[in-house]
Amino acid sequence: MNIADEIARLHELHRSGALTDEEFAAAKEKVLASASTSSSGFGSGGTATNDNPFANLNHLRRSKHNQWIGGVCAGLGKFSGLEAWIWRLMFVLFVSAFGFGFVAYLLAWVFIPEEE
Template sequence: MSDAEELKRLADLHHAGVLSDEEFAKAKERVLNASTRSSTSYAYASPQGGAPAVNAINGFHRSRDDRWIGGVCGGLARLSGLAAWFWRIVFIALTMCAGGGMLLYFLLWIFVPLED
């Protein structure tokens, strides 16, 4: 249901006496605020108030301390809460499957920034 249809339905309920003036105002504000939120893109959300997935991706950095080659596994460990050795085994297993792990590791090494 579009916002216009929802607002018309609320106005009809208000005119019929089902909704009081206060209830109508609150419902109207809720509909208008929901449409404003849905039109805002999460791609531009700030890390403090954005979607959890966006915050996680923005918080992904290669590790300076827990690294063997590029720090990708250490960064994944810090992001996911799993041990870095687990991620190293995952990349080794993926490398044994047609070299996909090596390619993925290399791409993450290039595109993921090093932590400060």
């Protein structure tokens, strides 16, 4: 539930009489305070939040140990939690069906750093 939904729910409870004015104000302050301390995204100089899908992208590495060609599929498997053979199958399907799988694999091979 995001902040707007929580505040809307608090407003509904306040309007129905379940919360007094003081309780509504205190609950609203608590929701806003927790939101401001937990959202330290890229622009505020903090670390990325869990809402950001690119927060863990720096952990993506090509594998040295489980590689067939460049280790891209094994690295993607480790990063995403899927097996490496699933990534290999997807690349093969994209190469045979659409033709851009080869280019995507080469770009990943060039731009994804290798494990240390």
